[in-house]
Amino acid sequence: MPTILMPALSPTMEEGKLSKWLVKEGDTVKPGDVLAEIETDKATMEVESVDSGVVQKLIVPEGTEGVKVNAPIALVLGEGEVPGDAEANSAQLKPVDVAPVKVESTDTVPAAPAGVTPVAILEAASDPDLPAGVEMVEMTVRQALNEAMAEEMRRDKDIFLMGEEVAEYQGAYKISQNLLQEFGPERVVDTPITEHGFAGLAVGAAFAGLRPIVEFMTWNFAMQAIDQIINSAAKQLYMSGGQVTAPIVFRGPNGAAARVGAQHSQDYSAWYSHVPGLYVVAPYSAADAKGLLKAAIRSNNPIVFLENEILYGSTGLVPKVDDYVLPIGKARIARQGKDVTIVSFSMGMRYATQATEKLVAAGVDVELIDLRTLRPMDTKTVIESVKKTGRLVTVEEGWPQGGIGAELSAVVTAGAFDYLDAPPTRVTGKDVPMPYAANLEKLALPNVDEVIAAVNAVTYRS
Amino acid sequence: MARKAVAKTAKSNVPELSKEQELAAYREMLLIRRFEEKAGQMYGMGLIGGFCHLYIGQEAVVTGVTMASQKGKDAQITGYRDHGHMLVMGLDPKGVMAELTGRQGGLSKGKGGSMHMFSNEHRFYGGNGIVGAQVSLGTGLAFASKYRGDNTVSISYFGDGAANQGQVYESFNMAKLWNLPAVYIVENNRYGMGTSVERASGQPDFSKRGISFGIEGEQVDGMDVRMTYDAAKRAIEHARSGKGPYILEMLTYRYRGHSMSDPAKYRSKDEVSTMRAEHDPIEQVKQRILEKRYGTEESLKELETEIRAIVTEAADFATSDPEPAASELWTDIYAA
Numbered sequence: 001m002p003t004i005l006m007p008a009l010s011p012t013m014e015e016g017k018l019s020k021w022l023v024k025e026g027d028t029v030k031p032g033d034v035l036a037e038i039e040t041d042k043a044t045m046e047v048e049s050v051d052s053g054v055v056q057k058l059i060v061p062e063g064t065e066g067v068k069v070n071a072p073i074a075l076v077l078g079e080g081e082v083p084g085d086a087e088a089n090s091a092q093l094k095p096v097d098v099a100p101v102k103v104e105s106t107d108t109v110p111a112a113p114a115g116v117t118p119v120a121i122l123e124a125a126s127d128p129d130l131p132a133g134v135e136m137v138e139m140t141v142r143q144a145l146n147e148a149m150a151e152e153m154r155r156d157k158d159i160f161l162m163g164e165e166v167a168e169y170q171g172a173y174k175i176s177q178n179l180l181q182e183f184g185p186e187r188v189v190d191t192p193i194t195e196h197g198f199a200g201l202a203v204g205a206a207f208a209g210l211r212p213i214v215e216f217m218t219w220n221f222a223m224q225a226i227d228q229i230i231n232s233a234a235k236q237l238y239m240s241g242g243q244v245t246a247p248i249v250f251r252g253p254n255g256a257a258a259r260v261g262a263q264h265s266q267d268y269s270a271w272y273s274h275v276p277g278l279y280v281v282a283p284y285s286a287a288d289a290k291g292l293l294k295a296a297i298r299s300n301n302p303i304v305f306l307e308n309e310i311l312y313g314s315t316g317l318v319p320k321v322d323d324y325v326l327p328i329g330k331a332r333i334a335r336q337g338k339d340v341t342i343v344s345f346s347m348g349m350r351y352a353t354q355a356t357e358k359l360v361a362a363g364v365d366v367e368l369i370d371l372r373t374l375r376p377m378d379t380k381t382v383i384e385s386v387k388k389t390g391r392l393v394t395v396e397e398g399w400p401q402g403g404i405g406a407e408l409s410a411v412v413t414a415g416a417f418d419y420l421d422a423p424p425t426r427v428t429g430k431d432v433p434m435p436y437a438a439n440l441e442k443l444a445l446p447n448v449d450e451v452i453a454a455v456n457a458v459t460y461r462s
Numbered sequence: 463m464a465r466k467a468v469a470k471t472a473k474s475n476v477p478e479l480s481k482e483q484e485l486a487a488y489r490e491m492l493l494i495r496r497f498e499e500k501a502g503q504m505y506g507m508g509l510i511g512g513f514c515h516l517y518i519g520q521e522a523v524v525t526g527v528t529m530a531s532q533k534g535k536d537a538q539i540t541g542y543r544d545h546g547h548m549l550v551m552g553l554d555p556k557g558v559m560a561e562l563t564g565r566q567g568g569l570s571k572g573k574g575g576s577m578h579m580f581s582n583e584h585r586f587y588g589g590n591g592i593v594g595a596q597v598s599l600g601t602g603l604a605f606a607s608k609y610r611g612d613n614t615v616s617i618s619y620f621g622d623g624a625a626n627q628g629q630v631y632e633s634f635n636m637a638k639l640w641n642l643p644a645v646y647i648v649e650n651n652r653y654g655m656g657t658s659v660e661r662a663s664g665q666p667d668f669s670k671r672g673i674s675f676g677i678e679g680e681q682v683d684g685m686d687v688r689m690t691y692d693a694a695k696r697a698i699e700h701a702r703s704g705k706g707p708y709i710l711e712m713l714t715y716r717y718r719g720h721s722m723s724d725p726a727k728y729r730s731k732d733e734v735s736t737m738r739a740e741h742d743p744i745e746q747v748k749q750r751i752l753e754k755r756y757g758t759e760e761s762l763k764e765l766e767t768e769i770r771a772i773v774t775e776a777a778d779f780a781t782s783d784p785e786p787a788a789s790e791l792w793t794d795i796y797a798a
């Protein structure tokens with residue numbers, strides 16, 4: 001390009017002094033030749049020629065103060081270029097010299113493409129229709145997760161599983177039972193106890209095109225690795241301008257197990273649901289566990305897949321179809337009703353379901369929603385429901401502040417304010433680290449009675 | 463292979479312990495053994511919940527090291543396999559057992575559980591559930607020693623599995639960089655859960671893990687309390703005299719499963735019974751006591767009875783003590 005522009009010495013520099021020209025009009029310059037010296041109050045810099053050519057015009061005389069960054073300071077004509085081209089080029093650049101790089105504060109942030117909140121960027125499809133008379137197979141959540149991984153690994157050789165005790169031990173919670181036998185040690189990889197290291201390694205492998213499934217023995221231990229999950233996996237696509245994907249599933253049991261104390265009993269739902277770039281899935285039923293894990297493995301995005309140790313052994317009916325894949329980002333209405341909306345996910349659904357049974361028996365027409373995916377959150381389904389019922393009760397094991405219930409309360413307050421007949425009400429884990437003593441642990445966790453009490457409060461029954 | 467030191471037990475150059483030391487070591491180790499056996503039984507009866515990691519087989523490690531330390535002055539920290547450490551450091555067996563059952567008289571008022579017990583008084587800092595975390599914490603205890611100039615040492619215990627965590631090496635570097643009085647004890651019991659050292663470690667000789675940081679290390683027969691004591695004395699002296707950190711790899715063995723539920727498929731029954739029969743730390747001391755006439759069958763039987771009484775008392779307390787008051791749910795979240 002024949003026009004030499006005033007360079008910036010730092011990201012914040014807006015203008016500077018052209019202190020000295022080291023070439024004259026008519027001089028021939030080569031790449032790397034120093035053309036001029038410029039300075040600010042903090043620094044000086046030499047301006048080098050990028051191309052070869054002849055200096056046609058020094059636009060800004062030396063000694064000029066306050067030369068705006070990006071203003072043309074000289075014209076250098078390349079071989080075969082005629083002066084007219086240069087004029088045209090400098091004319092094209094005109095807007096630049098009046099438009100400094102600074103972003104005006106009046107600029108508006110473009111709206112997110114769709115949805116109620118910027119997060120809900122996809123309108124998820126509904127669950128696939130099942131063929132009439134499809135066979136339903138009873139299995140545990142554990143088996144459902146195992147089948148999902150096995151089926152996907154059969155389909156795509158780029159998928160591998162890694163984690164502590166996933167291979168020879170068959171999984172600390174037996175989710176990877178028999179996978180080593182079927183797929184071999186190259187694809188089912190036992191790691192040392194080095195969460196930060198192997199999480200990062202797996203993300204790197206995903207950058208290179210593999211599709212890792214990383215099992216954390218529990219999500220408590222993923223705190224060692226959270227930097228790689230968030231800083232490396234979640235942000236990669238954005239930081240690379242859409243170039244580098246990280247198709248990876250981080251999975252394992254989340255939340256309280258039983259009597260394992262403060263460092264081993266924590267619900268990370270809200271933590272990960274906070275992070276753009278991640279999808280966060282937290283299924284309750286066996287069918288959802290299977291269909292959503294398959295979807296997660298197929299996704300080109302980093303997925304945090306939150307399982308629950310207590311739910312591993314619970315059974316449910318899973319449709320026997322060749323490829324049972326469910327949409328990520330779609331809530332499931334577990335029961336339709338018109339009096340009150342209860343929203344939960346994962347283990348919270350157990351409390352919510354049991355409470356719903358009792359409430360329905362007592363004449364309360366509960367609508368029960370299982371979020372299944374926490375990010376993107378299916379806010380549409382929740383808002384539509386609350387518009388109908390006028391009442392929201394949320395149930396989760398995590399702490400109240402900044403929790404999923406807090407988010408849902410904001411969502412319905414913004415999206416269904418005029419329909420609300422009572423304040424959105426949260427049932428959560430207590431705002432304390434998990435105690436070990438049996439009686440205290442029970443008190444720390446949410447329970448069925450608390451859900452019923454919350455429903456009674458928002459429906460003004462006593 | 464990194465097991466040579468175990469095979470070397472009968473060799474010369476074995477440091478001698480005095481009569482008092484042998485008897486004290488025997489007593490401490492027996493207390494751990496009987497306490498842990500009882501805990502295992504109580505777990506089976508549903509009185510203890512969650513995870514419960516027994517120390518049976520590894521008694522000589524913490525016993526020798528603690529004998530070489532200044533009890534109550536030097537800080538100690540470990541992971542979740544922590545009952546033995548507390549007993550040797552002099553914490554009340556009743557308080558330990560009651561913590562295992564989650565009662566108000568437990569060392570953490572029942573709020574911590576098997577993996578989380580502490581004592582400021584005895585300078586025991588836990589009781590940590592996250593594999594490897596205690597190594598950085600222990601290095602911080604050493605930092606505080608040096609900062610205060612109080613001439614104490616910090617002793618951090620961690621497993622062969624934990625030895626692969628990144629923060630261990632970040633800690634090694636800082637400990638050497640600032641010459642902190644830190645003693646690192648790798649309790650190499652050959653397995654991290656179901657994974658053998660060979661399947662998890664590129665360099666299975668953990669005593670060499672400090673080389674690139676300039677930290678000296680030794681491999682020690684961790685089944686022989688004379689060896690653990692002697693090596694710990696050297697390491698602690700090194701740290702206390704201002705020469706910085708030191709690593710001891712204790713070659714030891716856990717007889718029981720990793721926690722209470724353990725498929726035990728990753729090692730042979732034979733391997734376990736050979737270790738028990740040929741290297742049992744308690745049996746070794748017992749034989750020496752009898753040979754050297756430091757005690758008789760009768761005096762040792764009396765000791766056994768005394769230890770059993772302590773353990774029974776602890777178990778009775780831990781089953782009769784009430785659970786913590788419900789209001790305890792909301793206490794101890796913030797310091798005053």
Ligand SMILES: Cc1ncc(C[n+]2csc(CCOP(=O)(O)OP(=O)(O)O)c2C)c(N)n1
Pocket residue numbers: 164193195217221224543591592593594620621622623624625649651653654655720
């Ligand atoms: C960061 C972290 N990852 C995983 C675990 C689960 N876990 C508990 S103990 C253990 C094995 C540790 O083995 P090792 O360090 O050799 O100690 P040992 O149990 O043999 O005493 C594992 C994987 C954990 N508690 N913390």
Ligand SMILES: [Mg+2]
Pocket residue numbers: 621622623649650651652653654655
């Ligand atoms: Mg070990």
